[in-house]
Amino acid sequence: MDRNCLNVDLSKGYPVGSDIEYECGVCGDALASMPVCSVACKCRNVIIDVDAGRVAIKDNSKLKARVIAT
Ligand SMILES: [Zn+2]
Numbered sequence: 001m002d003r004n005c006l007n008v009d010l011s012k013g014y015p016v017g018s019d020i021e022y023e024c025g026v027c028g029d030a031l032a033s034m035p036v037c038s039v040a041c042k043c044r045n046v047i048i049d050v051d052a053g054r055v056a057i058k059d060n061s062k063l064k065a066r067v068i069a070t
Helices: none
Strands: 020-024 030-032 046-049 054-057 063-067
Touching: 020 046, 030 046
Parallel strands: none
Antiparallel strands: 020 030, 020 063, 046 054
8 A cells, every 4th residue: 555545534525635636446547636627537536626725525435535744
């Protein structure tokens, strides 16, 4: 397991931050957790809707959140 991976606790909501990104375990796309405009991964398992201020994830078990190394 990548040591930069966060333990995603869904009961507390999804972690967001300028230094946090999500990685879809299905297609492998990485998405910023605070994008400027709405984004989705290639397979649309992970959708970040900026206008609605929410993160929509179809399969939570396939989501990884990690701290971007600076
Ligand atoms: Zn995907």
